[in-house]
Amino acid sequence: MNKILSKPESLKDNPLSYCPGCGHGIIHRLIAEAVDELGIREKTIAVAPVGCAVFAYDYFNFDTTEAPHGRPPAVATGIKRTNPDKIVFTYQGDGDLAAIGTAETIHCANRGENITVIFVNNANYGMTGGQMAPTTLIGQVTETTPFGRDPLREGYPVKVSELLANLEGTKYIERVTVFDAPHVIQAKKAIKKAFQNQVEGNGYSFIEVISHCPVDWGKTPLEAVKWVEEVFLKTFPLGVIKDTTK
Amino acid sequence: MAKKLVKGNIALCEGALAAGLDAYFGYPITPQNEVPAYMSNKMVSLGKAFVQAESELAAANMVLGACATGKRAMTSSSSPGISLKQEALSYMAGMEIPGVIVNVQRGGPGLGNIAGSQADYFQAVKGGGHGDYHLIVFAPNCAQEMYEITYESFDIAEKYRNPVMLLCDGIVGQMMEPVDFNKEQKTSFAKKEWCLDGCKGREPRSIKSLLMADGVLEQHNLDLQKKYELIRKNEARAELYQVEDAEIIIVSYGISSRISKNAIKAARANGIKAGMIRPVTLWPFPTEAIKKYAKPAVKFLSVELCLGQMVEDVRLAVNGVSSVDFLGRAGGGIVSDKDVLNKIMELKK
Numbered sequence: 001m002n003k004i005l006s007k008p009e010s011l012k013d014n015p016l017s018y019c020p021g022c023g024h025g026i027i028h029r030l031i032a033e034a035v036d037e038l039g040i041r042e043k044t045i046a047v048a049p050v051g052c053a054v055f056a057y058d059y060f061n062f063d064t065t066e067a068p069h070g071r072p073p074a075v076a077t078g079i080k081r082t083n084p085d086k087i088v089f090t091y092q093g094d095g096d097l098a099a100i101g102t103a104e105t106i107h108c109a110n111r112g113e114n115i116t117v118i119f120v121n122n123a124n125y126g127m128t129g130g131q132m133a134p135t136t137l138i139g140q141v142t143e144t145t146p147f148g149r150d151p152l153r154e155g156y157p158v159k160v161s162e163l164l165a166n167l168e169g170t171k172y173i174e175r176v177t178v179f180d181a182p183h184v185i186q187a188k189k190a191i192k193k194a195f196q197n198q199v200e201g202n203g204y205s206f207i208e209v210i211s212h213c214p215v216d217w218g219k220t221p222l223e224a225v226k227w228v229e230e231v232f233l234k235t236f237p238l239g240v241i242k243d244t245t246k
Numbered sequence: 247m248a249k250k251l252v253k254g255n256i257a258l259c260e261g262a263l264a265a266g267l268d269a270y271f272g273y274p275i276t277p278q279n280e281v282p283a284y285m286s287n288k289m290v291s292l293g294k295a296f297v298q299a300e301s302e303l304a305a306a307n308m309v310l311g312a313c314a315t316g317k318r319a320m321t322s323s324s325s326p327g328i329s330l331k332q333e334a335l336s337y338m339a340g341m342e343i344p345g346v347i348v349n350v351q352r353g354g355p356g357l358g359n360i361a362g363s364q365a366d367y368f369q370a371v372k373g374g375g376h377g378d379y380h381l382i383v384f385a386p387n388c389a390q391e392m393y394e395i396t397y398e399s400f401d402i403a404e405k406y407r408n409p410v411m412l413l414c415d416g417i418v419g420q421m422m423e424p425v426d427f428n429k430e431q432k433t434s435f436a437k438k439e440w441c442l443d444g445c446k447g448r449e450p451r452s453i454k455s456l457l458m459a460d461g462v463l464e465q466h467n468l469d470l471q472k473k474y475e476l477i478r479k480n481e482a483r484a485e486l487y488q489v490e491d492a493e494i495i496i497v498s499y500g501i502s503s504r505i506s507k508n509a510i511k512a513a514r515a516n517g518i519k520a521g522m523i524r525p526v527t528l529w530p531f532p533t534e535a536i537k538k539y540a541k542p543a544v545k546f547l548s549v550e551l552c553l554g555q556m557v558e559d560v561r562l563a564v565n566g567v568s569s570v571d572f573l574g575r576a577g578g579g580i581v582s583d584k585d586v587l588n589k590i591m592e593l594k595k
Contacts, residue, residue, distance in 0.1 A: 045444065061450055063443070063445050063450050064452040065311070065442055075311035078308035086315075103301055104303075107304065
């Protein structure tokens with residue numbers, strides 16, 4: 001019998017610690033597949049965030065480092081500038097990337113660092129129990145918006161992809177999601193392209209992955225994916241937001 | 247080689263370059279602006295990395311990233327900027343990432359002023375960031391030492407996998423002095439078996455400070471303490487100046503040690519046996535050197551450009567055997583050699 005599918009080499013055997021129904025596991029796998037397919041595992045250095053994906057270094061089977069909360073783009077800059085031959089990516093959640101790390105995100109993008117950023121947007125702080133994130137939707141109930149996010153009180157969801165598209169330093173930005181198989185396939189294509197860009201020296205690539213967080217959203221996994229499709233994507237529409245590499 | 251007249255801040259840059267610096271990351275703040283300006287030219291010309299970061303936080307974290315890959319990187323700043331870098335310093339200590347951080351101190355607290363100061367002693371040697379850790383802290387007192395100690399600090403940081411801080415002050419940074427650039431350019435470096443350089447032909451590595459499993463973080467802290475103990479044993483340094491017969495021993499570092507030395511010469515000319523122990527490392531503090539000279543008949547005097555920080559460590563070292571007095575000024579005020587001499591005279595009475 002021939003083996004036609006197996007776990008990517010870029011993933012370790014460790015069981016994931018993510019909640020049941022969480023999107024991180026899918027996104028990890030897509031990254032691992034892309035890294036394998038491009039044959040770059042042995043020269044990849046990943047920067048893990050503070051947040052749910054802080055444990056990424058237990059799952060990825062290549063070199064990884066931790067970074068203080070919000071600082072992965074700065075850490076990645078330090079790595080890439082001194083190791084231009086390595087493939088460097090950050091994996092960050094919405095609190096890490098769009099709240100405490102906003103300055104690092106914008107300036108790393110504006111410098112056009114030749115790195116790849118995987119931005120997991122699940123509209124809340126998952127690790128700490130579901131507080132409001134910069135990307136929390138209007139009206140969304142979280143641990144710290146018990147009456148729903150009110151723009152007069154909490155402002156509006158930050159659309160980081162659109163924000164970064166305005167910067168000349170960014171080369172490729174796409175928003176994808178992973179709630180069903182066709183979208184997972186599209187997400188894989190985008191992630192692989194974002195790494196391919198770095199291999200080719202095209203510059204800064206940014207993939208925003210709209211992900212589901214059933215436990216902190218207080219939903220079943222099925223309700224969560226339905227909410228992504230019917231509500232979440234209305235505020236964060238999918239598609240290529242910028243591509244200057246064509 | 248003939249000596250060259252340069253500012254302390256430039257001597258510092260040359261020391262880092264001779265040590266094989268791969269990357270400099272900085273942010274403008276007075277009185278250390280010569281450093282990023284000089285490095286922006288040198289590093290780019292040498293084909294090495296230079297980034298003017300968006301913030302002090304980012305600059306420090308760029309150092310963290312570069313040094314995690316085994317490269318030599320540094321950042322420099324002054325007091326308010328160093329406060330912002332404490333986050334990365336705590337992580338680097340926890341993750342055991344070497345790196346060199348320079349503080350050309352200015353007056354504080356808050357935005358303070360841009361005059362020379364020594365008010366960041368506590369921050370540098372007692373922690374600064376969160377957690378149970380130590381930086382290795384050097385206190386150069388002249389341009390020559392800005393060059394030599396910077397040169398050496400990269401080796402020491404890597405030897406112990408621990409961040410090194412150079413605690414300078416605005417005066418030593420800004421003053422021009424002749425410097426003998428006597429160090430050889432470093433080109434070969436010890437292989438680092440821990441760094442992130444891609445997992446070709448080996449198991450992947452990860453560098454982290456998050457240790458959640460039961461007891462693991464405590465063990466990590468115990469291991470760090472063992473390392474700190476080794477550093478205490480190996481690296482404490484002090485310059486002794488006329489201490490053998492001294493009845494009054496000044497303890498002073500950085501620019502105030504230069505001022506104190508003049509006062510000691512004047513005191514000796516007046517028949518007063520004064521001397522000085524100058525800590526070259528502030529952490530580890532040269533406790534043993536001080537202890538050795540602590541006798542009931544000897545009076546100690548800590549001279550600092552702040553209102554009394556190092557004096558606490560002098561008291562701990564002396565441990566009640568000698569009296570310990572203090573002289574200092576704050577907010578950019580400079581203690582004069584006359585002030586120090588008057589204090590010596592007063593102690594002599």
